[in-house]
Amino acid sequence: MTVRVLISDKMDPKAAAIFRERGIEVDEKPGLTPDELKAIIGDYDGLAIRSATKVTKALLESAAKLKVVGRAGIGVDNVDIPAATARGVVVMNTPFGNSITTAEHAIALMFALARQLPEADASTQAGKWEKNRFMGVELTGKTLGLIGCGNIGSIVASRALGLKMKVAAFDPFLTPERAVELGVDKVELDELLRRADFITLHTPLTDQTRNILSRENLAKAKAGVRIINCARGGLIDEGALKDALDSGHVGGAALDVFMTEPATASPLFGTPGFISTPHLGASTSEAQVNVAIQVAEQMSDFLLLGGVTNAVNMPSLSAEEAPRLKPYMALAEKLGKLVGQVLGEGIRSASVEVEGAAAELNQKPITGAVLAGLMGSYSDSVNMVNAPFLAKERGLDVREVRHEREGDYHTLVAVTVGTAAGEVRVAGTLFGNKAPRLVDIFGVGVEAELTGSMLYIVNSDEPGFIGKLGTVLGEAEINIATFNLGRRAAGGEAVALVAVDGDVSRGVVAQLCALPGVREVVPLSF
Numbered sequence: 001m002t003v004r005v006l007i008s009d010k011m012d013p014k015a016a017a018i019f020r021e022r023g024i025e026v027d028e029k030p031g032l033t034p035d036e037l038k039a040i041i042g043d044y045d046g047l048a049i050r051s052a053t054k055v056t057k058a059l060l061e062s063a064a065k066l067k068v069v070g071r072a073g074i075g076v077d078n079v080d081i082p083a084a085t086a087r088g089v090v091v092m093n094t095p096f097g098n099s100i101t102t103a104e105h106a107i108a109l110m111f112a113l114a115r116q117l118p119e120a121d122a123s124t125q126a127g128k129w130e131k132n133r134f135m136g137v138e139l140t141g142k143t144l145g146l147i148g149c150g151n152i153g154s155i156v157a158s159r160a161l162g163l164k165m166k167v168a169a170f171d172p173f174l175t176p177e178r179a180v181e182l183g184v185d186k187v188e189l190d191e192l193l194r195r196a197d198f199i200t201l202h203t204p205l206t207d208q209t210r211n212i213l214s215r216e217n218l219a220k221a222k223a224g225v226r227i228i229n230c231a232r233g234g235l236i237d238e239g240a241l242k243d244a245l246d247s248g249h250v251g252g253a254a255l256d257v258f259m260t261e262p263a264t265a266s267p268l269f270g271t272p273g274f275i276s277t278p279h280l281g282a283s284t285s286e287a288q289v290n291v292a293i294q295v296a297e298q299m300s301d302f303l304l305l306g307g308v309t310n311a312v313n314m315p316s317l318s319a320e321e322a323p324r325l326k327p328y329m330a331l332a333e334k335l336g337k338l339v340g341q342v343l344g345e346g347i348r349s350a351s352v353e354v355e356g357a358a359a360e361l362n363q364k365p366i367t368g369a370v371l372a373g374l375m376g377s378y379s380d381s382v383n384m385v386n387a388p389f390l391a392k393e394r395g396l397d398v399r400e401v402r403h404e405r406e407g408d409y410h411t412l413v414a415v416t417v418g419t420a421a422g423e424v425r426v427a428g429t430l431f432g433n434k435a436p437r438l439v440d441i442f443g444v445g446v447e448a449e450l451t452g453s454m455l456y457i458v459n460s461d462e463p464g465f466i467g468k469l470g471t472v473l474g475e476a477e478i479n480i481a482t483f484n485l486g487r488r489a490a491g492g493e494a495v496a497l498v499a500v501d502g503d504v505s506r507g508v509v510a511q512l513c514a515l516p517g518v519r520e521v522v523p524l525s526f
């Protein structure tokens with residue numbers, strides 16, 4: 001089957017080359033309007049983007065085949081992650097490929113502010129030679145306030161320390177040990193504002209960081225502070241920044257990113273002390289090659305092998321692990337599907353146990369597959385990506401249990417599902433490490449392949465039942481492919497799992513239900 005990827009932003013040609021090498025069809029169409037993109041997105045399994053493409057809920061609704069969005073870069077605020085997750089689309093980024101480059105841009109802007117480089121350049125090239133106009137400040141000994149001390153922030157810190165600056169960092173997730181290791185002072189925001197001669201922002205745009213340099217916080221900053229933003233527009237109140245530059249409270253500001261991009265008009269433009277670049281933080285040839293290669297490899301691994309790296313809405317699964325896990329995920333999904341179809345609605349909890357060889361594997365994808373199977377019976381669009389999210393949304397209590405020891409089987413996945421009526425358990429193993437087999441259904445030992453169209457029948461263990469069942473199916477011209485029987489005790493409750501060719505109509509199900517001793521008949525499909 002042809003796998004197709006669309007690259008909808010300007011990307012290094014290495015990305016397209018990798019997709020092609022790996023047998024994926026690729027179209028490069030940077031600069032489409034949202035409507036143009038919406039019109040064609042339905043043809044693609046993968047979408048590779050940078051910051052210009054907006055992956056909105058409306059776009060995702062037209063993306064019937066889409067399985068993965070790959071961001072060649074870090075920030076994913078241009079992707080509606082909840083909407084992608086709800087539709088089962090994996091979103092991945094490349095969290096390190098452009099961090100040095102972006103940190104260097106922040107440092108470049110800091111120098112540009114300290115020595116008014118853009119203005120001095122423009123004036124000199126205009127033939128003015130204004131040597132006395134451009135008095136700068138030294139960086140040595142000054143305090144740099146970092147808001148956000150993650151990958152980029154910590155690279156900026158190490159460069160600034162090399163420039164003999166003092167570094168104070170505000171980052172609620174920065175541990176005191178890491179701060180010591182980086183050589184930065186971990187401080188609260190107010191202290192940073194009070195102390196910093198330069199402030200640089202390196203947080204994602206979230207509800208907590210939006211407007212973090214608000215009018216009020218700008219007012220708290222040290223007089224003459226110089227501000228750099230190479231992270232995201234929206235972190236600074238641009239109107240308040242303009243006023244603070246005009247009043248001289250802020251001595252200079254350099255923005256690479258803006259609230260609205262492309263920023264072709266802004267009240268800040270032309271303000272003395274203001275410098276801007278058009279979201280160039282990641283734009284070096286080195287960084288663009290890094291992120292292009294990485295995103296194409298990650299997306300190809302996912303589309304071709306099921307490997308998941310750097311997903312922001314799903315646990316990782318290496319391309320090496322994926323083939324080993326594949327049969328387990330098939331087994332897990334079948335077990336989930338079985339219980340989901342037999343119980344229908346009303347599931348409150350699910351516990352996924354792995355035992356023996358299965359316990360050596362990454363359990364998250366196995367649990368995801370169980371949940372996808374379990375909930376797939378009441379929604380068509382459930383998959384491994386959105387199943388854990390949907391389970392949480394439905395208030396399902398999900399547990400994972402790992403037993404290193406081997407039981408009766410060398411490998412086992414068991415699923416216990418709770419409803420208001422109590423708990424039921426099914427378990428399965430892999431024959432030859434690849435073929436999924438059900439070995440326990442609600443406490444009854446069986447050995448059944450879960451495949452195609454099946455019937456789950458509970459009846460009292462009485463002579464003659466199998467003959468009557470065969471007659472009803474035969475008269476309806478339904479061929480029995482395999483027949484599995486198990487029972488709790490002789491003469492007690494028996495369970496039959498019958499694989500049949502073709503679908504079983506409601507009428508036939510009703511006839512089966514009417515047979516003497518039959519307690520339950522559920523048509524299943526795998």
Ligand SMILES: NC(=O)C1=CN([C@@H]2O[C@H](COP(=O)(O)OP(=O)(O)OC[C@H]3O[C@@H](n4cnc5c(N)ncnc54)[C@H](O)[C@@H]3O)[C@@H](O)[C@H]2O)C=CC1
Nearest residue numbers: 074075148149150151152171173203204208230231281282
């Ligand atoms: N201008 C450009 O071209 C580029 C911009 N970026 C932006 O830079 C941002 C940072 O990138 P990385 O350092 O790689 O991300 P990261 O995830 O490694 O670091 C972000 C840091 O922000 C901290 N943080 C989160 N909420 C915070 C809060 N409320 N207050 C203070 N700190 C908070 C986190 O704890 C984390 O340490 C990205 O999210 C992206 O938006 C990234 C690359 C290029």
Ligand SMILES: O=C(O)C(=O)COP(=O)(O)O
Nearest residue numbers: 050051052073074075282
């Ligand atoms: O990686 C990021 O977060 C960036 O902001 C880089 O954006 P870009 O890929 O240059 O549009």
